[in-house]
Amino acid sequence: DTEVTQTPKHLVMGMTNKKSLKCEQHMGHRAMYWYKQKAKKPPELMFVYSYEKLSINESVPSRFSPECPNSSLLNLHLHALQPEDSALYLCASSQEAGAEAFFGQGTRLTVV
């Protein structure tokens, strides 16, 4: 089973809302990632968790707040987003940080 599950699949939120994206994997992977992808562009790395600790933050604005409650779950808390934050948010996991990563289907986020 190489499945990474993301919820919700689609999300529309206002600029004053607070919402959370969720990601789950049951492959026993110890690294999990958040990426942001705009149309016609490659995924851009946002955060990396390794063994439930934040190991990489690619200078992401504080309106994005990651959380890793346990080794299977990864959340991305969203607050006071801007319309330009509208994108596909992809979660991935790998056995160890830097190993081959498997992606969820993504959450398509629209900020209005």
Add this chain to the structure above:
Amino acid sequence: RKEVEQDPGPFNVPEGATVAFNCTYSNSASQSFFWYRQDCRKEPKLLMSVYSSGNEDGRFTAQLNRASQYISLLIRDSKLSDSATYLCVVNLVGGKLIFGQGTELSVKP
């Protein structure tokens, strides 16, 4: 210089053609390398890892040249179903998996 750079696309090829993609990376300490494919409005899917000795999976061959800091992907006997965007991914250091810009491949009948 970008950390990971790929051939610009798009590549438009007829069925049965052989097509090659290249990707260069900036950090000589990079540790692992991958090719992914991404279909329109879908997530990236792992195509193959790239090993120092080169590796082959059916019609796909991946090569790594550490001295010149590039990886390549060769697709032989292209099929219509190979049409997608191909992305190289490099583990720069410490789990920082960075994507190249991607190369769009369109295989025509």
